[in-house]
Amino acid sequence: MPGKKKLVCIxxxxxxxxxxxxxxxxISSINGYKCKRGIEYARAECTNPxxxxxxxxxxKNGCLPVVPVKTEKPIPKRLIWDCMKEINRCCVxxxxxxxxxIVENLLDTGINIVATGNVPEAREKNGS
Amino acid sequence: MKKVDxxxxxxxxxxxxxxxxxxxxxxxxxxxLERENNLGGILNQCIHNGFGLHYFGEELxxxxxxxxxxxxxxxMNIPYLLETMVLNIDSDKTVTAVNSxxxxxxxxxxxxxxxxxxxERTRGALNIPGTRPSGxxxxxxxxxxxxxxxxxxxxxxxxxxxGDIGLIMARRLALEGAQVKMVCELLPYxxxxxxxxxxxxxxxxxxxxxxxxxxxxxxxxxLEGVTVAEVDQDRKPIPETAEFVPCDTLLxxxxxxxxxxxxxxxxxELDPVTSGPVVxxxxxxxxxxxxxxxxxxxxxxxxxxxxxxxxxAGESAAEYILGTNVPDREEAITVKAGNGIRYTVPRIIRKxxxxxxxxxxFFRVADVNRNVxxxxxxxxxxxxxxxxxxxxxxxxxxxxLKAEDLQEIKAGEELVIxxxxxxxxx
Ligand code: SF4
Numbered sequence: 399m400p401g402k403k404k405l406v407c408i409x410x411x412x413x414x415x416x417x418x419x420x421x422x423x424x425i426s427s428i429n430g431y432k433c434k435r436g437i438e439y440a441r442a443e444c445t446n447p448x449x450x451x452x453x454x455x456x457x458k459n460g461c462l463p464v465v466p467v468k469t470e471k472p473i474p475k476r477l478i479w480d481c482m483k484e485i486n487r488c489c490v491x492x493x494x495x496x497x498x499x500i501v502e503n504l505l506d507t508g509i510n511i512v513a514t515g516n517v518p519e520a521r522e523k524n525g526s
Numbered sequence: 527m528k529k530v531d532x533x534x535x536x537x538x539x540x541x542x543x544x545x546x547x548x549x550x551x552x553x554x555x556x557x558x559l560e561r562e563n564n565l566g567g568i569l570n571q572c573i574h575n576g577f578g579l580h581y582f583g584e585e586l587x588x589x590x591x592x593x594x595x596x597x598x599x600x601x602m603n604i605p606y607l608l609e610t611m612v613l614n615i616d617s618d619k620t621v622t623a624v625n626s627x628x629x630x631x632x633x634x635x636x637x638x639x640x641x642x643x644x645x646e647r648t649r650g651a652l653n654i655p656g657t658r659p660s661g662x663x664x665x666x667x668x669x670x671x672x673x674x675x676x677x678x679x680x681x682x683x684x685x686x687x688x689g690d691i692g693l694i695m696a697r698r699l700a701l702e703g704a705q706v707k708m709v710c711e712l713l714p715y716x717x718x719x720x721x722x723x724x725x726x727x728x729x730x731x732x733x734x735x736x737x738x739x740x741x742x743x744x745x746x747x748x749l750e751g752v753t754v755a756e757v758d759q760d761r762k763p764i765p766e767t768a769e770f771v772p773c774d775t776l777l778x779x780x781x782x783x784x785x786x787x788x789x790x791x792x793x794x795e796l797d798p799v800t801s802g803p804v805v806x807x808x809x810x811x812x813x814x815x816x817x818x819x820x821x822x823x824x825x826x827x828x829x830x831x832x833x834x835x836x837x838x839a840g841e842s843a844a845e846y847i848l849g850t851n852v853p854d855r856e857e858a859i860t861v862k863a864g865n866g867i868r869y870t871v872p873r874i875i876r877k878x879x880x881x882x883x884x885x886x887x888f889f890r891v892a893d894v895n896r897n898v899x900x901x902x903x904x905x906x907x908x909x910x911x912x913x914x915x916x917x918x919x920x921x922x923x924x925x926x927l928k929a930e931d932l933q934e935i936k937a938g939e940e941l942v943i944x945x946x947x948x949x950x951x952x
Contacts, residue, residue: 406721406723408724408725409585410576410579410585410721415915415916450585452574453573453702454676456676463676464676466573466587468575482701496589496590496593514573514586514590515570
């Protein structure tokens with residue numbers, strides 16, 4: 399049974415309206431994207447939707463109490479809440495630099511959680 | 527009095543891109559003045575991804591995007607002063623600023639780039655009746671609390687206004703365990719990007735209530751709930767639809783306003799629609815030698831566009847300082863926001879500066895519409911037309927006009943940007 403699915407590509411803020419024509423479970427055509435990332439997105443959204451997760455992780459002894467982090471690559475949508483549990487369990491020590499691996503191989507996905515900000519050490523030690 | 531060739535006010539994405547470009551184009555003496563204690567501006571608290579795809583060709587988070595420009599500023603040895611607040615600008619380009627190291631000081635500049643960004647509209651600007659309990663924040667303030675300070679503003683949240691920061695914060699608070707009850711939007715459509723509705727609300731089953739607003743807040747010390755109601759076509763609340771929604775936090779995401787107190791005091795003419803300075807195609811304001819770029823000029827959806835626009839301002843300031851391109855102000859084309867258009871940037875095109883290959887006109891439409899044509903015309907002469915399946919005021923549009931086409935237009939004539947809906951003529 400041919401069917402149509404309308405999606406909004408979330409890969410960039412342009413937000414192209416993409417129309418996927420499905421024949422049963424197979425994709426027969428994809429229209430409306432402005433760049434090829436849109437094709438990949440539409441395909442994934444119909445089979446295994448994924449998202450990049452961004453959050454913050456506690457920092458000890460830093461000049462700021464938290465450092466921003468992200469999953470290096472998009473992870474399956476169904477893992478978002480487990481990913482947040484991992485992130486909330488974490489605590490790192492300053493200094494933290496952009497790109498530092500915070501969690502290796504998150505939930506066996508092969509994807510790392512990395513720092514996206516710099517947090518230098520606090521000038522005076524305040525212990526927290 | 528200290529003398530500097532180019533003073534850039536604001537060390538966010540706009541200021542940094544402008545300063546870097548001006549230096550690349552040969553201005554040796556550049557100084558950035560920044561109010562906060564680090565460069566990067568609001569990007570530092572925008573920890574979500576989605577930045578840089580157009581400018582850098584890869585997807586970055588806000589702090590990562592900022593860091594790329596901070597690195598450039600450092601590599602090019604561009605000096606900057608942090609925790610330095612500009613108090614006043616004169617039209618003769620004297621800048622008065624204050625910081626704890628130097629006290630109040632003045633700088634005489636050959637050129638100034640305004641890159642102060644924008645700020646959020648607050649509850650005061652909205653007039654919601656009720657008590658004044660704690661627990662009411664602008665979305666950006668809540669964003670700072672969560673992402674920089676590391677604490678949660680509350681546990682159960684209603685968001686008023688579906689601007690992008692509100693949508694982003696809906697997801698952020700949901701991820702951190704808050705119960706986000708709903709996002710209310712007064713208008714029949716969201717002012718945020720569609721992608722944010724999908725990935726911030728739909729993904730987390732957060733309802734978006736269009737044509738709804740908050741008509742009262744309740745609670746003495748701390749917010750205990752809000753009354754939400756549907757609105758009619760005239761945006762007046764319908765009393766029968768009023769509903770009490772318990773919550774301890776109300777976030778406001780009801781729009782951004784360019785921060786232009788300094789510009790106004792300097793006698794720079796502002797556009798009543800954008801609240802930003804009127805600028806020409808080189809991002810020069812109506813005061814010669816003072817340029818504006820980024821969200822201080824008009825509120826952008828994409829930081830990538832801010833960077834491009836700011837580089838243009840930086841380059842133009844360099845040409846002004848070095849005297850390589852100072853166009854005759856008489857030789858100007860006026861850009862007019864025609865049918866269905868809220869505003870355009872620029873508002874003026876200087877004919878003698880058209881050596882660059884093209885001029886990009888940025889604009890917002892006034893209403894949501896489908897299957898339209900966006901057009902640029904002078905009289906009956908259509909310079910450019912582009913079909914669009916969907917336009918919304920939440921998304922900035924552009925038309926790129928060729929310099930040679932613009933040269934055809936006589937000084938003093940009008941270039942009209944307009945939306946053509948189906949079936950209608952011009
Ligand atoms: S298809 Fe390309 S241009 Fe369109 S939203 Fe997706 S990433 Fe952006």
